[in-house]
Amino acid sequence: MQLSQRVLNSQFSPIRKLVPYAEAAKKSGKKVYHLNIGQPDVETPKAFFEGIKKYSTNIVYYSHSAGLYELREAFSKYYKSWNINFDAEDLIITTGGSEAVIFSLATVAVPGDEVMVIEPFYANYKGFAEMLNVKLRPVKSSPKNGYAVPEREAFEKAYNEKVKAIIFSNPSNPTGAVYTYDELKRIVDFAKEKDIFVMSDEVYKEFTFDGKKHISIMNFEDQERFILLDSISKRYSACGARIGVLATKNKKILEQVMKFAQSRLSPPLMAQFGTLGLLKDLEEDYFEKMVLEYQQRRDAAFDELSKIEGAVFQKPHGSFYISVELPVDSSEEFVKWMLTDFDIDGETVMVSPLNGFYATPGAGKSEIRIAYVLNNQELRKACSILKEGVYAYNQKRK
Known part of the structure; x- marks a missing residue:
């Protein structure tokens, strides 16, 4: 065998x-x-455990495949506080941010397609791509300038007709780089010209220092080509809860991702209740x-x-x-x-x-x-x- x-x-x-x-x-x-x-x-904040007590029922049931609607509403309110205009219907709750990445890659690329990535990158992007028989097409950044987004010429050199999307994390895992408006615009303009999707992993959006501010990909125009990937793991020190988010204004993508979401039935129910506690009852400071x-x-x-x-x-x-x-x-x-x-x-x-x-x-x-x-x-x-x-x-x- x-x-x-x-x-x-x-x-x-x-x-x-x-x-x-x-x-x-x-x-x-x-x-x-x-x-x-x-x-x-x-x-992990006590609000997570209190949420499990507060919102739980006597049956650990399957939730909607897109996640509890009340949780999606709570995430919508959270994003809008960041000037990211997602409604509950724009969101799918996933089993960790990892599942959001896998669903996104599987939706925009078929075996043999390629996805551009700014390297060094979150190592599991490679594992997920290999799982789907998708090849990563790297654009290399440098430690000498703090791993800033490479210049336009580097993207042009790496691009070919098999490329369907670009994925990156901002702030970056593993480098700690926080991309500026001009750096993100470089990515957006390139994606628009090549007509490819942009997958922005914004798991670390709260973690910015020295007066730097996180800029979401959703603060740019042409939102139909953007997929935002998120997770509660880091900002709430809740890695084992396995609650993530796939968010986009592209209704066709959401409709197709739901096929994958339905195939895995539902995200974990008790962790969804805990996340409701985090989003609704967390201490203000x-x-x-x-x-x-x-x-x-x-x-x-x-x-x-x-x-x-x-x-x-x-x-x-x-x-x-x-x-x-x-x-x-x-x-x-x-x-x-x-x-x-x-x-x-x-x-x-x-x-x-x-x-x-x-x-x-x-x-x-x-x-x-x-x-x-x-x-x-x-x-x-x-x-x-x-x-x-x-x-x-x-x-x-x-």
Whole structure:
């Protein structure tokens, strides 16, 4: 018996595939500071759990395949508070933001089609594309200018007639870049000229620092070609709830996506109730406190990483990630070595090698992503260990 070429061609998660090395390090008695995965350490707001109590019934039933209407109304109100004019009928509640991405890709592209992506990108875009036999067409950004949107010429060079859409996250996972109006307009103008769809992953819209403001793709004209992808995972520290949103003003897309939504029956009911609690009953100062906390963490990580001689990066303005080009020959080998061969007083650190966040072969070989999801004291300690690790790794290889 043989397995499908589809699954054989798919990559393991570049974030999770090195977990066995971390588990072995812990079994050997080491403490591992986890900066490798975007799992916030802040408590999920009590409003989520109160929502489950408040809105639940005695039967865990199937909801509408598009999600509870009351929840879609609550999301509509939330988006309008961001000057994003979605009505409840423009939204489909998905099982996490991941399902929103999969549904979108499967709706706009067929096997053999291509989707442009600004790299480095959220690594699972590649996994989802491989699942659907869709190829990613990369446009590369650079750590030297903070991973800004590439110039128009780069998009032209990457484009071909098989391209059906472009997908990106803003603020960016994994780089922390927050795209300006002019950068987004560059994408919109290119998509309009080529008549392709734009899929904007806005999961981290609340996470902007230094006075930067998130600009939604829905603030531009030509909205029929836009699909907004969203999730409650990060902003509410509710990754395991698995509630996402696919939103668009294109009624034809919504009609076709509903086929997929009906095939998986419904998003998780209890998590929908919890999300109602978040959207209706959250403390008014929640986001203000959250953003302040993550900006302080960003500053702490940036300060410590700036002490690594030869590191190339700029201070990010959003999400809760920093991508850094390190002076190492292979970030993946370096990450493994940190877990197997290096510690300071029994402590080491795990980060994500960035090569798995690229579609271009060989790209990102010396880059890492750091998720600053620990408190300031632990974050500074972890980044300091990382700095010493870089030095020791390079001394070892001389």
